[in-house]
Amino acid sequence: MRASFEPEQCHHCESPSCVRVCPTGASYRRSDGLVLVDAEDCIGCGYCIIACPYDARYFNPETHVVDKCTMCVQRVDNGQPPACVQTCPTKVRVFGDLNDANGRLHRTLATRRSQVKKVQTGNDPQLYYLL
Numbered sequence: 308m309r310a311s312f313e314p315e316q317c318h319h320c321e322s323p324s325c326v327r328v329c330p331t332g333a334s335y336r337r338s339d340g341l342v343l344v345d346a347e348d349c350i351g352c353g354y355c356i357i358a359c360p361y362d363a364r365y366f367n368p369e370t371h372v373v374d375k376c377t378m379c380v381q382r383v384d385n386g387q388p389p390a391c392v393q394t395c396p397t398k399v400r401v402f403g404d405l406n407d408a409n410g411r412l413h414r415t416l417a418t419r420r421s422q423v424k425k426v427q428t429g430n431d432p433q434l435y436y437l438l
Contacts, residue, residue: 317342317363317376321431325355325364340433341380346372360428
């Protein structure tokens with residue numbers, strides 16, 4: 308018997324269903340692949356919460372809009388890794404550009420077995436779990 312811990316978070320999908328169902332365009336995917344919510348445009352309808360197959364979105368009762376992992380977009384925009392990557396005690400989290408053949412992420416996925424969850428959804432998730 309083997310125990311494993313797989314934290315659930317936004318998979319920053321290539322074709323996110325949460326973005327497709329958002330009636331205001333508040334949910335969007337940036338050119339670098341991050342899937343975000345613009346709180347100014349979000350009306351809190353919850354369609355994206357229902358559409359996300361990863362249960363990664365939630366209604367924030369303080370702001371009255373939908374919230375989710377942003378992959379620490381403010382850090383990424385400043386050239387830093389997300390906080391979860393930087394502080395991971397076992398260093399199993401890797402963040403980077405999948406298209407950068409010289410990057411650590413590309414090398415890791417080329418040398419380790421990995422999987423993505425719920426491929427059948429058609430969302431093309433970009434979060435890989437190492438096996």
